[in-house]
Amino acid sequence: MSNSDKKEDAQVIFNISKEKNFPDWYGEICRVAELADIRYGVKGFTPFPPWSYMTMDIMFNVLETVLKRKRHLPMLFPTVIPESNLMKEAQHVEGFSPQVFWIKEIGDGEKLEEPLALRPTSETAIYPMYSLWIRSWRDMPLKRYQRCSIFRSEVKSTRPFLRGREFLWIESHNVFATHDEAIAQVMEDIEITKDVVMGDYGVPVLIFKRTQWDKFPGGLNTYAADTMMPDGKVIQLPSTHDLGDNFARAFDVKFLNEQNETVYAWQTCYGPAVSRIFGAMISIHGDDKGLRLPFKLSPYQVVIVPILKDKDADDVLKYCRKIESTLNKAGFRVHLDDCDATPGWKYNYWEMKGVPLRIEAGPRDIKKNTAVVFRRDTMKRATVDLKELKKRVASLGVDIDQTLRSQAETKLEDLVVDAEREGEIADILEKRKIARTPFCTTEMEGLACAEELKDRVGGEIRGTRMDIEEVPEGICPFCGKVAKEIVYIARSY
């Protein structure tokens, strides 16, 4: 976004093999495209400059529009949670307490009466209030969400967006009069993930019911979407949790039902971590020349580069401004790059930044009333009549998003490989793929086999598929019992 020293700055020609050297690719693109600055000086906390923040903001807006359409309303709870709230649900506190940032002091040494946690997730902030807000069956369904920062002290090495100590998410917290309605909400959350993450963001996912030993602390069941990163590790994108009435019992969320009896409510929560999805999205769509942002998500959908020759400079700029204004009025996000760098420099810069469409216009275009349109995904140019430009930008935008999406989907599909024996699983993981395997059970009894797998092969059971039906066949490669399930095994973040 900065025009400083453009001509001198050679770094703008990005060229790193994403497949061969993903960690370098990722670190460099975060730096050069100004997505995150790791020099802030606090482990796991990074400033997000405009290019990443604006993209995430659009991602949030797309997701919030869908949530609102499904009758969720936004709200905002405090960033801090009193210690006593966190302590109310035993499994939950056990799951999160090692990761909590604590505030115990204000000003010059004054002690707080009660320590405050920076929210690692907000169940324990919100549910005591739900206990006051919900009195009768008429108050439900209560569907609320908030967009906020979340704080977890990750012990592993951190990486911008993918594993930070502060990340940005939406958390939706819902209350129902019956367990059936809660389960229906979980299914709706899965549909939202499909529509938004796979559809709008173009990030393909496999949707799993997690194993009993890998669910949300304190909940009944967790359903989560995984995608595969270029380094062959899967990463969890949104997860949704059927909390049963466990949290209602811990936080006293009760109501009078239609029969006038006081009963506990049923709860669900859904947590799309948009900053993490952003990290996955740029990794999956990017190529060796830098970012490739979806048309729907890019802060600038179109960048206009005037081809200025001294004698025609004014006319060309005027012509470009006309194009800018036409596209702006049509609702596109357009940026006219009129800084003093060369067109070649600008091409490289905006290709690295991932802007999906570039329009080039010079003296010859004025004569013919045309412009050259370049698409970042295929790196192809075409000359377009100005009268057609608006329509063409719109249709190219749709096409770019479809192309990015289907390239990513094909890649993910090819990564799933059937395996029946431990050796096969090991081979598949070694090849940075996902093993599809018969398995004894994802109930707690299966944990021993999962631990054997982890010790000997290093992989992790991601769960059973929710988005397709699968019939178990064969035996568990670890205990030899008849397989009750088909599970997916991968290395993970």
Next chain:
Amino acid sequence: MSNSDKKEDAQVIFNISKEKNFPDWYGEICRVAELADIRYGVKGFTPFPPWSYMTMDIMFNVLETVLKRKRHLPMLFPTVIPESNLMKEAQHVEGFSPQVFWIKEIGDGEKLEEPLALRPTSETAIYPMYSLWIRSWRDMPLKRYQRCSIFRSEVKSTRPFLRGREFLWIESHNVFATHDEAIAQVMEDIEITKDVVMGDYGVPVLIFKRTQWDKFPGGLNTYAADTMMPDGKVIQLPSTHDLGDNFARAFDVKFLNEQNETVYAWQTCYGPAVSRIFGAMISIHGDDKGLRLPFKLSPYQVVIVPILKDKDADDVLKYCRKIESTLNKAGFRVHLDDCDATPGWKYNYWEMKGVPLRIEAGPRDIKKNTAVVFRRDTMKRATVDLKELKKRVASLGVDIDQTLRSQAETKLEDLVVDAEREGEIADILEKRKIARTPFCTTEMEGLACAEELKDRVGGEIRGTRMDIEEVPEGICPFCGKVAKEIVYIARSY
């Protein structure tokens, strides 16, 4: 927003005199209209339910649209600031350190290497990064802002929105190559305040240059907007600061100028606290029956109440849905209240919530193809032909906002009263008004007089007007010297 027990819940008929008993009015409207829940259990931290959050979200969007038009770009910095950053500017740390929430511990007792502050404002987070981002004059003007939570441990008693320990704001941080450009930015910020706070929010303000003893810690000059609350105390709404090159020197924000010399940059910052402006906005526009939200800001601009008679119920609902869909498509935020409460209950409920327009439609309206439109500001009804409805809603919306704005402006203008002697000032403040007084000087030498005023009268000097020109005349009522300035004196939050 909840439909629970509507028929039983008599509290929906709000009736408290705002002028006679503002603290009660404010506390009760926050509770009954579900704006903030003070039962969260941590002093100064309150959840914001949908009705207040959605309104503030719209307020943010209006403001951000203007900032973006003025070429500010959004970004986001971490919520935490390392202690050593805070310490770099001596006056700044002195100004803020008593209010800082400190994180020194994570998990089960692990000490952090360096304490982290929850940001009380972000200069000390952002400027060390600006020091790395800015190298040449070509990098400027650098105009960036973030929307975030801010944390200050207020010692006084807290009140939702008006004085909390966590509040929501936008902070804009800008860097320029010259002091003149920085000053021009401060003037632009003042224009934004006028356009957005006075224009879009309808909250009238007086714009002051603050005295030298009341400026932003570490800055050169502070310019701030004040409005008057119904209890006769003024409250600071946005402030903008000319930081000079003080922070650039402390945080090493240097650049190569066009003459190839390394020099310090000039900085400004601007901090509209939207949650606080929300508190002022509802206080100023509200009346004894509850909220009166501007059409531009209300989460629901129009609520539709069907007048259902058993035999025509289906037809009426269908008719109302048609109205809903027509207005929705026209871009209005519409809510059809089809819950099972009586029309009278719904009228009271949505009047208390401040929805600017209500549409009532029953069997008689179907026959005549009309609807009844009620406006909350004047409490007046009119029958409108359905063909005219879209146009009428749009024009009533504009009219409501103008009415609220001009009512508030007239009230504020009437509150400013000239005074020349201490006794007059005391009388004016006693009457909950603002005294306009000749004063020796707002440079540091005037502090003694300001302290005398505070001790004896209890008022505070808000500064000299920036939005109008005023010629000083007369003598300072405290030291008797020739007045160099006209100042405004009021009791304040």
